[in-house]
Amino acid sequence: MTDKKNADVCIVGGAGHVGLPMALSFANAGSRVQIYDINEKTLATIASGTMPFVDDGAEAYLRHALDNDLLTLTADPADITPTGALVITIGTPVDEFLNPSHSAVKSSIDALIPHITDAHLIVLRSTLYPGTTEWLHRYLQECGKKTRISFCPERSVQGRAIKELSELPQIISGTSDAAVAEAMTFFAPVVPEMIEMAPLEAEFVKLFDNSYRYIEFAIANQFYMLADQAGADYSKIHFGMTHRYERAKHMPRPGYTAGPCLFKDTMQIAAFARNQFSLGHSAMLVNEGLVLYMIEKIAAEHDLANITVGLLGMAFKANSDDMRASLSYKMKKHLMMRAKAVLTSDPYVQEDPNLLPLDEVVEKSDVLILCTPHADYRDLDVKGKPVFDVWNHVVRPTPTEVIKGSA
Ligand SMILES: NC(=O)c1ccc[n+]([C@@H]2O[C@H](COP(=O)([O-])OP(=O)(O)OC[C@H]3O[C@@H](n4cnc5c(N)ncnc54)[C@H](O)[C@@H]3O)[C@@H](O)[C@H]2O)c1
Structure with missing residues (x-):
């Protein structure tokens, strides 16, 4: 895939423990996948065909994705593909006083806003403090974006993310019916079953x-x-x-x-x-x-x-x-x-x-x-x-x- 902007899905934070196995699973199912991550060192490791951490079965998936030109990697947000799913998998930590670090989420989103288009489906995949999905919906609307927003949490155990994506029921939620429908279409090729609920319920799950x-x-x-x-x-x-x-x-x-x-x-x-x-x-x-x-x-x-x-x-x-x-x-x-x-x-x-x-x-x-x-x-x-x-x-x-x- 020579044209970076020509992917079906862009995974933000795609060099991480949640993002990379997901990227490889979608590539394995035939999607053209773009990874956008700020960690250039890890991107280089992935581009060389080496997994930066252990995940069952990932090495073979990575080889397949690279050999079949299904994976592009970038550290430049301007490269983000303008259509398709924009999956957010960045870390969502608590701060030193054990409060959720809203600023970490907001600053990552702020950096993406110039590159978010109305043709995107945003899929929030990171674990979120209750109410964050609805907050993002309101925030993007205030910024003039009509993007659909879904929250579909990752629930796999560390090190078995690829295997469990194809085994575990996927929780699907969205801030509109259109967002839910698009999220279901997006996940259907890689998950065995989907469970729909409201964003707040999915965050609690x-x-x-x-x-x-x-x-x-x-x-x-x-x-x-x-x-x-x-x-x-x-x-x-x-x-x-x-x-x-x-x-x-x-x-x-x-x-x-x-x-x-x-x-x-x-x-x-x-x-x-x-x-x-x-x-x-x-x-x-x-x-x-x-x-x-x-x-x-x-x-x-x-x-x-x-x-x-x-x-x-x-x-x-x-x-x-x-x-x-x-x-x-x-x-x-x-x-x-x-x-x-x-x-x-x-x-x-x-x-x-x-x-x-x-x-x-x-x-x-x-x-x-x-x-x-x-x-x-x-x-x-x-x-x-x-x-x-x-x-x-x-x-x-x-x-x-x-x-x-x-x-
Ligand atoms: N690791 C797990 O097994 C697991 C399982 C379920 C859910 N989660 C949740 O998923 C989220 C991510 O966890 P993780 O373990 O993958 O973290 P991670 O640190 O392994 O990966 C996060 C990635 O995001 C990148 N990143 C950070 N800020 C960015 C930005 N502004 N733009 C682009 N890329 C950026 C980092 O470079 C890193 O590669 C967290 O909310 C976590 O709680 C993790």
């Missing part, structure tokens, strides 16, 4: 989905800390609670609950609820507090000031290279104030210059903390070092031993 998960993990983490503090083996308790007991079978195990979405989306609801979302705030205290609990647990058994602590896994979740909002870094920050030294390792993370080879961290550390349950650590030889492993990934329980009697 995405935020409630993430908050629900965040609170679920907090329940597991709270139970773990309660039981562990009382000297009980939580892995046995969890097994007892869930084994052939349907009503509790989805109870998660404890672990460091982090990443770029769950925390900040829970805080978006808290801000929307005028800081009266006590369940969400409690979940935040529990999930963030688990790190500090583990440090106190280690301090109770070891003279922290005189030992080197090794952290295994700096990505926010297993088998991922994504270190955004990872609790491993909170662990590191606190330990650096208490321990003699802190060494870190991760087989996937690329962007942290302080990482050391795994063998070296195991060798030089007096105590290890399993921060991220990467598959690579499953059969790790820890050379007899004590491992603090809330995940039970390296230090594995044998719960079947507690089953007595016949099946």
Whole structure:
């Protein structure tokens, strides 16, 4: 596709974790896709045929898109294709006071306004603070734009966005019937099923989905800390609670609950609820507090000031290279104030210059903390070092031993 302006869809923020898998999925379905992103370095990586992060199946899709001339990349908003879908996938953070950062959304939109035409369908794909879709509708109308606006949230799990786009029902909303109809036509080739609702309802779906998960993990983490503090083996308790007991079978195990979405989306609801979302705030205290609990647990058994602590896994979740909002870094920050030294390792993370080879961290550390349950650590030889492993990934329980009697 030599003419940059000749695409069926332009993905704004298309070099990111949401935008790029979506761009590749549409290209794979035969659409001509344009990526517009301000990160020129990542655009160059993509243009060279290399994925800038891990997403299941993405490398082959990227090769297919480039080989078949279905993908163009630009950092210049003046290149934005003047018709078709304009999909917005930029980050929507909370600020340092845990309020939604409206200015981040508005300034990104302001930069796009000169290039938005009445022939565009705007598809908001980022997670949005409730009311943002209707706000954008009013704002663009004030700017004299008649563009149709839809909000169709991304709900996939990090690292499986391509796969899940074709598996998950797509929530569709719009500020007019025409916007809804166009959004449905746009998504039909790549999603299995669509659910229509009002923009505010769709905004809540995405935020409630993430908050629900965040609170679920907090329940597991709270139970773990309660039981562990009382000297009980939580892995046995969890097994007892869930084994052939349907009503509790989805109870998660404890672990460091982090990443770029769950925390900040829970805080978006808290801000929307005028800081009266006590369940969400409690979940935040529990999930963030688990790190500090583990440090106190280690301090109770070891003279922290005189030992080197090794952290295994700096990505926010297993088998991922994504270190955004990872609790491993909170662990590191606190330990650096208490321990003699802190060494870190991760087989996937690329962007942290302080990482050391795994063998070296195991060798030089007096105590290890399993921060991220990467598959690579499953059969790790820890050379007899004590491992603090809330995940039970390296230090594995044998719960079947507690089953007595016949099946
Ligand atoms: N990562 C996920 O798994 C996931 C899942 C569901 C929803 N979300 C939501 O999707 C949104 C994006 O998340 P992400 O993880 O893809 O973020 P990201 O940081 O990986 O990607 C955002 C991209 O937008 C680009 N960008 C930023 N400002 C821009 C601008 N003004 N113009 C053009 N490009 C710009 C960045 O360079 C980056 O490439 C957030 O609202 C997030 O909450 C993320």
